Structure formats: C-alpha cells, structure tokens
Amino acid sequence: MKAATIVGILLIVLGIIGYATGGLSFTHEKKVVDAGPVQISRKTQDTLPLSPILSTVSLIAGIGLVVVGAKSN
Numbered sequence: 362m363k364a365a366t367i368v369g370i371l372l373i374v375l376g377i378i379g380y381a382t383g384g385l386s387f388t389h390e391k392k393v394v395d396a397g398p399v400q401i402s403r404k405t406q407d408t409l410p411l412s413p414i415l416s417t418v419s420l421i422a423g424i425g426l427v428v429v430g431a432k433s434n
Contacts, residue, residue: 363433369426372419379416385409 394401
C-alpha cells in the first residue's frame with residue numbers, strides 16, 4: 362500500500378473516533394507525595410477534545426488521500 366493510502370485510512374479512523382466519542386480519553390498516574398518510603402500517587406483521566414469540524418476535515422482529507430493513493434497505481 363502507498364503511504365498516502367495508509368495516512369488516509371488513519372485520518373478516516375481519527376474522524377470516526379472524533380464523531381463517536383467527542384474526543385480521546387486517557388488515564389495517567391501522577392505522584393502527589395514522595396517522602397522517602399512513603400509515596401502517594403493519583404490517577405487522573407484527561408480528555409483531548411476533537412471538534413466536529415476537525416472530524417469532518419479529517420474524514421474528507423482521509424477519503425481524498427485514499428482516492429489519490431488508489432489512482433496512482
């Protein structure tokens with residue numbers, strides 16, 4: 362597969378995820394206290410919002426790249 366086709370597929374998947382979830386959520390652990398043998402950490406969940414406009418642009422660009430990648434064969 363061509364690089365344009367692969368990037369196009371990734372953009373399409375990103376656009377679909379943006380519409381379905383409204384963004385990407387991830388969890389990370391942060392140390393609150395580190396005093397010798399005592400360590401206290403806290404898990405926080407953050408969301409990276411993806412706007413519908415960005416999702417639409419991603420879908421259109423992805424479809425365009427897939428078409429261009431298919432025609433270049």
